[in-house]
Amino acid sequence: MLDILKKLARDWFLAGMLLSVIVASFVPDIGRSGGWIHADTLSDYGIFLIFFLHGIGLSTENLRRGISRWKLHVLVQVFTFGVFPLLWWVLNLGVGRWLPQDLMFGFFYLCALPSTISSSVAMTSLARGNVPGAIFNATLSTLLGIFLTPLLVSLLMGQSGQLDLGEAMFNIARLLLLPFVVGQVLRPLWGAWFARYKKYTNVIDRGVILLLVFSAFSDSVADGLWSKHGVWLIVQTLIGAAVILAIVLWLSRFAARRAGFEIEDEIAAVFCGSKKTLASGVPMAKLLFGSQPAIGVIVLPIMFYHQLQLFVCALMARRYAARVDPDA
Structure with missing residues (x-):
């Protein structure tokens, strides 16, 4: 645990998020819409770049290797887009009246987001789980989220006229799906170059999120x-983020064991089914709620959830990895 705490302390991305919040709190005119740096305009170009890099970096061979475990795929996607929203509904009935409305909606947005690719695969690999299955499910979740996340959000907001679902899906397809597809098309030409400079492209990806x-x-x-x-x-x-993470981690492991999954598939189910993406969540929030002043409150839960899931799942991955292999 001490090693993990030290790594988090050296994490420039976490420090960058804290610095972003602090600077925005004291000098909001720099980054606000129409402000000094015109961040609202820069954001569109940054979002396009992020998903282009995601597309060019994704190996289709790994996707094909992970496609066969259909029960694993069903469980992960049901948790991502079904169990999470139902959990929010239960929590909203219990404590929603005592929390700010914008924050409660932020928790719903967290629950409507797809899984994350990078950390889901990394944790599954560290825990000696089904890595191809994790790659397939995390990628499938990301692609489904382009359509299902705005659809789920519209169920809560659409009736009040706060969200135009058609316009939201068009903007998301234009700035998320299109660059992802372009990246996949160009992967045979630029994939090798991308692999050599991936550490630099990761810096670009995180810089845009900041x-x-x-x-x-x-x-x-x-x-x-x-x-x-x-x-x-x-x-x-x-x-709130800690409670949601704890419940979903327990439920996903319980469901995987009840379904009779092998330990490798259980690991993939737990880490893919409990994760939520910050890399897609913040850009998508900018597209869905960019005109709403409360967007900072809306993205706050995913910022906290992201750090908590990294810390807790790293501990779990190490415990899984330390298991005794019965075939050894």
Whole structure:
């Protein structure tokens, strides 16, 4: 655990998110829509670039190797787009009246997001699980999320007229799906080059996310984020994210064992079925809620959930990896 805490302390991305929130809190005019750096315009180019890099970096061979375990795929996708929203509905009935409405919607947005590719696969590999199955499910979840996430959000917002589903899906397809497909098409030509410079493209990917976080919080601070909610908002978000993660981790492992999964498939199910993507979540939030001043509150749960899932799942992966192999 001490090693993991040290790694988190050296994580420049985590430090960057904290710095983005702090700077936005004191100088929101820099990153707000129409502000000094015109972050709202830069965001569109950044989102396109992120998903182009995701597309060019994805190996279709790994996808083909992981396609056969259909029960694993069903369980992961049901958890990602079914169990999570149902869990939010139960929690909303229980505690929703005591939480800010914007924060509660942020938790719903968290629950509607797809899984994440990079950390799901990394944790599954560390735990000696079904890596091809994790790659397939995380990728499938990302592609399904382009359509299912705005659809789920529209069920909550659509009736109030706050979200135009058709326009939202068009923008998401234009800035998320299109560059992903272009990246896949160009992979045979540029895939080898991408592999050599992947560590640099990862920096670009995270840098764009930090820009989006900075822009979102600048808009919310300019609208009175801290004067309306205060530090108690951070405490509520951290507790809510921890509760959701704990419940889903327990449920996913319980469901995998009840379904009779081998340990390798259980690992993939737990790590893919409990994860939510920050890399897609922040860009998608910018496209869905960019005109809403409360966007900073909406993305706050996924920011906390992202760090919690990395920490907790790293501990779980090491425990899985330490298991005794009966065939050894």
